Amino acid sequence: MHYANGRAARVGDIVRGKGYNFKHEIVGALIEAHPETTTCNCSVACIGVRKDAPLQMKGWVAFDADGKLKVWDRLPEVQVSVEYGQLDAFVALDPDTGEVLPPA
Numbered sequence: 001m002h003y004a005n006g007r008a009a010r011v012g013d014i015v016r017g018k019g020y021n022f023k024h025e026i027v028g029a030l031i032e033a034h035p036e037t038t039t040c041n042c043s044v045a046c047i048g049v050r051k052d053a054p055l056q057m058k059g060w061v062a063f064d065a066d067g068k069l070k071v072w073d074r075l076p077e078v079q080v081s082v083e084y085g086q087l088d089a090f091v092a093l094d095p096d097t098g099e100v101l102p103p104a
C-alpha cells in the first residue's frame with residue numbers, strides 16, 4: 001500500500017489529501033489501511049470546525065492567526081470525524097515540519 005508519491009503507507013502516519021466525502025483536502029492520522037481492496041482502502045481520523053455550531057459564550061479572549069489578542073464573539077466548535085478514501089490520494093507528512101515525506 002502506497003501514497004500518491006510511492007511512499008509505503010503505515011497506520012499512524014500523519015497524512016494530507018482528499019477523501020470521498022469532503023470537498024477539500026484534510027489532514028489527519030491514518031487509522032486503517034486495507035491492502036486487499038482496490039477502492040476505499042483507507043480511513044483517516046481528522047478534526048474540523050463546525051460552522052453551524054450554536055452560539056457559545058461571548059467575550060472569549062484568544063490569539064488570532066497573527067498572534068494578536070482578540071475578543072471573540074464565539075469560539076468555533078470542533079468536530080472529530082473519520083474520512084474514507086484511496087491511499088493514492090494522500091501523502092505522508094513529517095509530524096514536526098508538516099513537509100511531505102519523500103518516497104522511501
